[in-house]
Amino acid sequence: MMKKTIGLLAALTLTLTSAGAVLPASAEEYAYDSYSAETDGTTADNGTDTEEAQAEAEQFAQENFDPQYGKYLKSLEAAEETAAAKANSYNMPVYGEKGSGDTDKYTGYTYTHQDRFNNCEKVIGIDVSYFQYQIDWKKVKADGVDFAIIRLGYRGYGSSGDLVLDYRFEENIKNAKAAGLQVGIYFYTQAITTAEAKEEADFCIKYLKNYSIDLPVYFDIESVDYDIGRLDSANLTVAQNTANCKAFCDRIIKAGYKAGVYANPYWLNYKLNAAELAKKYPIWLAHYVTYTGYEGDFSMWQYAYTGQVDGISTNVDMNVDYREKTAAPAKPDAPDDITATLNGNTAVLEWTPVAGADKYEVYRYNKDIDRYIKVNTVVSPKVTVSATGTVIPYTVRSVSISGTTKVYGEYSDLVYISNKIISGLGAASDNKSVTVSWNEISTANGYAVYRSVHGGVYTKIATVEEPSYTDTNTEMGIKYTYKVAPVFGKSDDDATEGALSTAVSAILTPKQINTVSQYSRTSSAVTIRFGHVLGASGYEFALFNPVTNAYKTVGKTIASASMYTFKSLSAGTGYQVCVRAYSEADGVTSYAPWSRALKVATNIEAPTILKTTITPSNVTVTWDAVEGAVGYKVYRRSGVSYIKLADTTSLSASFTDTSKGSRSYAVAGYFTANNRNYTSPYSELCTIDGTLPSTPSFTSGSNSGGNVTLKWSAVPNVTGYRVYMYNNTTGVYDNMKTINAKNTSCKLTGIYSTAKFRIKAFRRETGGTVWSDASAVKTVKY
Known part of the structure; x- marks a missing residue:
């Protein structure tokens, strides 16, 4: 026997009303909600287990200020009255009068529905909380109950107003859904502000x-039965109560659920603006x-709290949901285009949404019993399933729902799942085709190759037996x-594709460039010319290091270019340069092989001639040093030709040139690179009249007290004269003095011996x- 609960139970008072009457506040009835869940079918126990569940519920309710505790106690008394009535064969009391409507199997009474619901489907359901203890949901479903409103929690009616989760919520919602019931939620409020309602x-x-x-998720707003709760004490206005309802419901709707109000x-x-709500x-x-005479809008009626439902050991609230009758929905199509994306030991199956489908049922083949087992029911066309090394077939079917009517579509084609997804997928291309290859899967009978063009839809282009394909x-x-x-x-009849691999992209590779040549060079840059490649998006250039066999990319050009200049190079240095075409499309780039390495070299600067000296016996040319030069060549310009006169590693050269009159000289440096000799540009020409001045002759010479006076005949068209004296020690004539052409004499001092002199004219x-x-030697005695 269920134990008798004392205390609040003694205070319970029932007041009967006439049919359709609205109960006054002192005798108002209360409605409660609950949750459901899915497992293997929990069974409600009797005897000791039920007494333990009752004790647990009552202790939890008292410790956590459960606002539905009073109603629960009243339902216990009602249960005892029901049992006594059945034992004594007399009618149980009821609020209102029996009508001519439907007799309810769960309460034994006949209920009359308002005329406005004549054309509605009347769906029977319950609402539950932990006060119903442990529920056998399979029995509940078998007893004709189609839906359950499950309590998620409540706000305690004490002053602190703590939020409390119904400790059987998870159990109820899982098992109710597993048993096939439709599920809704309710929360018993004690909110006194909109902020608390949102909370x-x-x-x-x-x-x-x-x-x-x-x-929907229902906002249960009412007074605490046989006690004064925090909501009652707040004495909120109609507007405030209504605002709390709206704050809760709008928050729920924003999260993607339907929301309603219970009262x-x-x-x-x-207490509420019901019309607005x-x-x-x-x-x-x-x-x-x-029979309810309530004239406002409502769509569900909680008509009793004394229902007796198989699988529930306590009384339970009974509800009728008025739903518009609709024609049976059309049979939905089978899901199509199912794809699988593997992630470790799971796979995500996705398919094209089916028009008119409200749900999808997912099945997996169980080889132990040789049948397909339902593993999930989902609303969106996407589900996560297990994937192992064994190949497992899955199938999906669509479900269309109208009221309590369900219409099932055909099963989809099988999708075989194995976590041994295609791996090692790669792509290689030439200028005519793309070859994709991948690692073999031993359990596969073949491979389906899909292709997307420019990021479009994937289309199957081939089915092959080997792990490669050339497109x-x-x-x-x-x-x-x-x-x-x-x-x-x-x-082919039962061939089914597994999960698609990750993607690999490729574009055709342009041809290798075969024609590359040096076009020009300076001391810091080399310009090359190359041939065009059909379909190239541009060209890339590199310096090649033959020692390390490495390419250093230095630049790119557009497709229309045919020349490229390598810049910032060192003077007089050899390089190997390469060029390759590339093709680009939608972020993917494909490079042709590099061209052969072309040996090139930068030049050195042209030398600058500093001076040219012409004497009757030879010509001497002097120039400045050039960086990178290992030697120099001296040329005389003859018409358009250059005649080499000297080759030296010095910065000057003397040579014999018997040409007469005006002549032009040039110098070029040279160096060695890439095992070849290279010559710099010619220097600017040094042009000079090579006609020799006449030889001057002394007319007199004397020495007076160490002061020598020399005189000579004037030479026309000269710049000046230079006097030399013989050095008896060295045996050569030393330069003593340079005289302007205006003068034909000079004085030399400090000469205290006989001396020999000569003179030259210069221009x-x-x-x-x-x-x-x-000139001839002039001897002057001391």
Whole structure:
């Protein structure tokens, strides 16, 4: 026997009303909600287990200020009265009068529905909380119950107003869904501000995140039965109560759920603006009569709290949901285009949404019993399933729902799942085709190759037996992306594709450039010329290091270019340069092989001639040093030709040149690079009149006290004269003095011995200096 609960039970008073009457506040009826869940079918126990569950519920309710505790106690007394009535064969009391409507199997009474619901389907359901203890949901479903409103939690009616999760919420919602019931939620509020109402909504959203529900989340607003709760004490206005309802419901709707309001006639008529609420939210009416005369809008009626349902050991609230009758939905199509994306030991199956489908059932083949087992029911066309090394077939079927009518579509084609997805997918291309290859899967009977062009839809282009495929239906400059799926089955009739691999992209590779030549060079740059390649998006250039066999990319050009200049190079240095074409499309680049390495070299600067000296016996040219030069060559310009006169590693050269009159000289440096000799540009020409001045002759010479006076005959068209004296020690004539051409005499001092003198005339020109022969020796005695 269920134990008798004392205390609040003694205070319970039932007041009967006439049919359709609204109960006054002192006798208003209360409605409660609950949750459901899925397992293997929990069974409600009797005897000791039920007594333990009752004790647990009552202790939890008292410790956590459960506002539904009073109603629970009243339901216990009602249960005892029901049992006594059955034992004594007399009718149980009921609020209202029996009508001519439907006799309810769960209460034994006949209920009459309002005329406005004549054309509605009347769906029977319950609402539960932990006060129903442990529920056998399979029995509940078998007893004709189609839906359950499950309590998620409540706000304690004490002053602190703590939010409390119904400790059987998870159990109830899982098992109810597993048994096939439609599920909704309710939360018993004690919110006195809109902020608290939103907090209660967030509390519901938090615990609902792992579940899909069919019916609304209801905001249960009412007075605490046989006690004074914090909501009652707040004495809120109609506007404030209504605002709290809207704050909760709007928060729930924003999170993606449907929301409604639960209340009894007293609250709907006197404490809420029911008309305003009903415009936006479904109203769940709590009114324990055989016929309700409530005139406001509502769509669900909680007509009793004394229901007896198989699988539940306590009384339970009974509800009827009024749903518009609709024609049976059309049979939905089978899901199509199912793809699988593997992630470790799971796979995500996705398919094209089916028009008219409300749900999808997912089945997996169980080889131990040789049948397909339902593993999940989802609303969106996406589900996560297990994937192992064994090939497992899955199938999906669509479900269309109208009211309580379900119409099932055909099963989809099988999708075989194995976590041994295609791996090692790669792509290589030439200028005519793309070859994709991958690692073999031993359990696969073949492979399906899919291709996307320019990021478009993937289309199957081939089914092959070997782990590679060459695609020749290609064009230059187009991005091709490939995916491969293993194919299972022993024949074409039962062949089914597994999960698609990750993608690999490729474009055709341009041809290798065969024609490369050096076009020009300076001391810091080399310009090359190369041939065009059909379909190239541009060209890339590199310096090649033959020692390390490495390419250092230095630049790119557009497709129309045919020359490229390598810059910032060192003077007089050899390089090896390469060029290759590339093709680009949608972020993918394909490079042709590098061209052969072309040996090139930078030049050195042309030397600058500093001076040219012409004497009757030879010509001497002097120039500045050039960086990178290892030697120099001296040339005389003859017409358009250059005649080499000297080759030296010095910065000057003397040579014999018997040409007469004006002549032009040039110098070029040379160096060695890439095992070749290179010559710099010619220097600027040094042009000079090579006609020798006449030889001057002394006319007199004397020495007076160490002062020598020399005189000579004037020479026309000269710049000056230079006097030399013989050095008896060295045996050569030393330069003693240079005289301007205006003078034909000079004085030398400090000469205290007989001395020998000679004189030369010279002519300075832009290009250098031309000297006459030395005069005859003039001996001057001391």
